[in-house]
Amino acid sequence: MKSIILTAGARLLVPLLLVFSIFMLLRGHNLPGGGFIGGLLGATSFIVYAIALGTAEARRALRVSPETLGMVGLGIALGAGLIAVFTGDALFTGQWLWIGGDSYETASFAPNSILVFDVGVYLVVFGGILSMVLALEEEL
Amino acid sequence: MxxxxxxxxxxxxxxxxxxxxxxxxxxxxxxxxxxxxxxxxxxxxxxxxxxxxxxxxxxxxxxxxxxxxxxxxxxxxxxxxxxxxxxxxxxxxxxxxxxxxxxxxxxxxxxxxxxxxxxxxxxxxxxxxxxxxxxxxxxxxxxxxxxxxxxxxxxxxxxxxxxxxxxxxxxxxxxxxxxxxxxxxxxxxxxxxxxxxxxxxxxxxxxxxxxxxxxxxxxxxxxxxxxxxxxxxxxxxxxxxxxxxxxxxxxxxxxxxxxxxxxxxxDVSFTHEILLWVAAATMVTGVLGAAAQTDFRKILSFHIISQIGYMVLGLALYTTTGLVGGVFYLVHHIIVKANLFLIAGIAQKAAGGNELSRIGGLYKAAPFLGLLFLIPAFSLAGFPPLSGFWAKFVVVKATLELGHWFVAFLALAVGLLTIFSMTKIWAAAFWKPHPDGIEPSLSRVDRGELVPMMIPVVGLAVLTMIIGLHPEPFVQIAETAADQLLDPTAYITAVLGEEAAP
Known part of the structure; x- marks a missing residue:
């Protein structure tokens, strides 16, 4: 069933949800949020898209199969944990690089393995939820 | 590190x-x-x-x-x-x-x-x-x-x-x-x-x-x-x-x-006493369930249950010997049971089924497969000198040490019934002629499939033999494991540091 209201609404909702999901992912570093909830929101945006325009259209917009996305995410999360091997720490110990300083307070930019891990979680949740929901919608 | x-x-x-x-x-x-x-x-x-x-x-x-x-x-x-x-x-x-x-x-x-x-x-x-x-x-x-x-x-x-x-x-x-x-x-x-x-x-x-x-x-x-x-x-x-x-x-x-x-x-006298009778009932129901089945894999499935009983029995006794038996049994059973299921797969390819009434003649067609089946099957039943013998021996010995005569009797009787099930598979799948009159043969299986399927079966059978013929190092490892289980001080200090020792 195609609803013109839903289609028009989806055009606004989908990008908004996607941007908000990225916001949640980044915010999660020190505040409530993070990869899991971000991934859920991201998946929601594509679910709205699939309801409005059909699952085939959603899969086309996604370009990569959600299963692959989820597994790549698992790989990224694992990779983030494995970075610790180079510094001799235990698995999944957070690794920080302070640029322009030497601590959290003074550094102007601090790339770290924790964000990478969160991105991995984001993709796992995003891909996992989407693959289930799309499969269910196609069955029904 | x-x-x-x-x-x-x-x-x-x-x-x-x-x-x-x-x-x-x-x-x-x-x-x-x-x-x-x-x-x-x-x-x-x-x-x-x-x-x-x-x-x-x-x-x-x-x-x-x-x-x-x-x-x-x-x-x-x-x-x-x-x-x-x-x-x-x-x-x-x-x-x-x-x-x-x-x-x-x-x-x-x-x-x-x-x-x-x-x-x-x-x-x-x-x-x-x-x-x-x-x-x-x-x-x-x-x-x-x-x-x-x-x-x-x-x-x-x-x-x-x-x-x-x-x-x-x-x-x-x-x-x-x-x-x-x-x-x-x-x-x-x-x-x-x-x-x-x-x-x-x-x-x-x-x-x-x-x-x-x-x-x-x-x-x-x-x-x-x-x-x-x-x-x-x-x-x-x-x-x-x-x-x-x-x-x-x-x-x-x-x-x-x-x-x-x-x-x-x-409260060992309460919880482990329950485990003891659960173990006994598990052994008996599992083996009786198996006796009623006629499908290769279903028989083996019920035998998993009956064998789980022995392992839980080892735990329920809560003595060093009991835990040694339990741990040894755990290791032996994983190898043997996985191997039996793998053999069932080869038998199905060669004879065309898993229902015992519809297959047969495997011994004539593939005597080597028959031998490979006998090793884990007899090990499961507890024949010396295979790994299952030592596992059962230690568990039963531990049961007798505590004077649980009835449970020990059950454990031995279940072993006997296990032989009954294994010989049932042997008689039906290997000895009796194929009911459809066809000659099952391994050459019907594609070579590219058969070789990778045979390698692990042989490997696991050899492992069973090694554990059976040379159990000493394995029992020693099981003893170390049992000692650590009974006295968890080493476990606690390894996790929480020396000062946490009870």
């Missing part, structure tokens, strides 16, 4: 799962899976060597100190279980090269398989009770995927029963964890070992212990919670059912052994 010995056997299957999934459409995916299993075997042997050398190892993941972070711990029992997991995993993945069709590989068979192995390994290595629940879930989800992969009607039927009953068990387990956390404020197993005895309301502790017993009991398929097992294990591919039969129920037994030696030892 210690923590990487612990992390490696866990990380490798996950990496393999990701790589195998991304390469699932090409031949390479299969080889990645084989290479991953081999690498895991190497990593687990290194862990084993380290544990035998230095005693209990503990590592804090993410550098969060215990009891706040997730701890991985390997005592001798964990290390042994990880090694045996890796051996089974490698054997089954090689077997799968001949048995798992390309269609299933494209659906992600190897990814699910490796994720399940990771779940099993995680459950053996974790030192955190909630983390144990997480590994159970990883294992459950991926094993459910494996069970229904291919999607035939009976597979889905089996899958639903499997997942429904396992969810009930996880619920009991989770409720237990919640109450335990409420009483002690800790989830770290080593810390629980210290705080649980100090809880004022010991009656409530026993209630929680029963919740754990039910939760793990379903996983281990003990009486009266075993119904899901024979309903599920005969439907998927032989590779899948072999690894299920070998490993999955043993995770439940391992978890029982862990919590009922480390945490819930305050």
């Amino acid at each position: 210690t923590s990487w010995f612990l992390a490696a056997p866990l990380v490798i299957p996950f990496v393999t799962a990701v790589a195998a999934f991304l390469l699932r459409n090409s031949e390479t995916g299969r080889w990645v899976s084989v290479a991953g299993s081999a690498a895991m075997l190497v990593a687990s042997l290194l862990l084993m060597a380290e544990v035998l050398d230095k005693g209990v190892l503990a590592g804090q993941m993410g550098n969060w100190p215990a009891p706040f972070g997730i701890t991985l711990v390997a005592d001798t029992l964990s290390a042994v279980m990880v090694v045996i997991t890796a051996i089974t995993s490698l054997a089954v993945v090689i077997y799968g090269m001949g048995e798992v069709p390309v269609r299933l590989e494209r659906l992600g068979y190897h990814a699910l398989y490796n994720a399940m192995i990771a779940g099993v390994t995680g459950a053996f290595l974790t030192g955190d009770i909630f983390n144990l629940y997480v590994w159970f879930e990883v294992m459950l989800i991926s094993s459910f995927g494996l069970l229904v992969l291919g999607g035939t009607k009976e597979q889905l039927d089996a899958g639903v029963k499997y997942v429904a009953l396992n969810l009930v068990s996880t619920l009991a387990f989770l409720a237990g964890i919640g109450m335990l956390y409420g009483m002690t404020g800790s989830l770290n197993m080593a810390e629980l070992a210290l705080t649980v005895p100090q809880v004022e309301n010991q009656a409530l502790v026993t209630v929680v212990a029963m919740l754990f017993m039910v939760g793990f009991g379903v996983k281990a398929a003990v009486f009266p919670l075993f119904f899901w097992l024979p309903a599920a294990y005969h439907t998927p591919r032989f590779s899948v059912s072999a690894v299920f039969a070998g490993l999955l129920t043993k995770v439940g037994v391992y978890a029982l052994m862990r919590v009922f030696t480390l945490i819930f030892v305050g």
Whole structure:
């Protein structure tokens, strides 16, 4: 069933949800949020898209199969944990690089393995939820 | 650096799962899976060597100190279980090269398989009770995927029963964890070992212990919670059912052994007495159930249940000899049972079925296969000099030491009935002529399939022989494991540091 209201609404909702999901992912570093909830929101945006325009259209917009996305995410999360091997720490110990300083307070930019891990979680949740929901919608 | 010995056997299957999934459409995916299993075997042997050398190892993941972070711990029992997991995993993945069709590989068979192995390994290595629940879930989800992969009607039927009953068990387990956390404020197993005895309301502790017993009991398929097992294990591919039969129920037994030696030892005369009679009933019902079956794999499935009884019996006795028997039994049974399921797969290819009334004549066609069947079958029944003899011998000896004459009698009688079931398979599948008058023969099986299927069967049979003929080092390892289980001081200090010693 195609609803013109839903289609028009989806055009606004989908990008908004996607941007908000990225916001949640980044915010999660020190505040409530993070990869899991971000991934859920991201998946929601594509679910709205699939309801409005059909699952085939959603899969086309996604370009990569959600299963692959989820597994790549698992790989990224694992990779983030494995970075610790180079510094001799235990698995999944957070690794920080302070640029322009030497601590959290003074550094102007601090790339770290924790964000990478969160991105991995984001993709796992995003891909996992989407693959289930799309499969269910196609069955029904 | 210690923590990487612990992390490696866990990380490798996950990496393999990701790589195998991304390469699932090409031949390479299969080889990645084989290479991953081999690498895991190497990593687990290194862990084993380290544990035998230095005693209990503990590592804090993410550098969060215990009891706040997730701890991985390997005592001798964990290390042994990880090694045996890796051996089974490698054997089954090689077997799968001949048995798992390309269609299933494209659906992600190897990814699910490796994720399940990771779940099993995680459950053996974790030192955190909630983390144990997480590994159970990883294992459950991926094993459910494996069970229904291919999607035939009976597979889905089996899958639903499997997942429904396992969810009930996880619920009991989770409720237990919640109450335990409420009483002690800790989830770290080593810390629980210290705080649980100090809880004022010991009656409530026993209630929680029963919740754990039910939760793990379903996983281990003990009486009266075993119904899901024979309903599920005969439907998927032989590779899948072999690894299920070998490993999955043993995770439940391992978890029982862990919590009922480390945490819930305050009321041994009550909890372990229950375990003792549960074990006896499990042995008897399993073997009687098997006697009523006529399908190769269903007979073997019921025998898993009856053998689980012996392992739980070893735990229930709660003596060194009993635990030695339990641990030894655990290891021996994983090898033997996985091997029997693998042989059932070859027999099906050669004779065209698994229903005993519809196959036959295998001995004439493939005497070597007959020999390969006899080794694990007699080992299962407990014939000397095979591995099962020593396992049964130690368990029964421990039972007699405590004067449980009746249970010891049951254990021996069940052994006798096991021979009855095995000879039933032997007579029907190997000796009697094929009912359709055709000559089954291994040459009907494609060579490219037969060779990878035979290699692990022979390998596991040799392993059974080695354990049987040269049991001394294995018994010694089992003794170390049993001593560490009975006196958890080393476990606790490895996790929490020297000053925490009770």
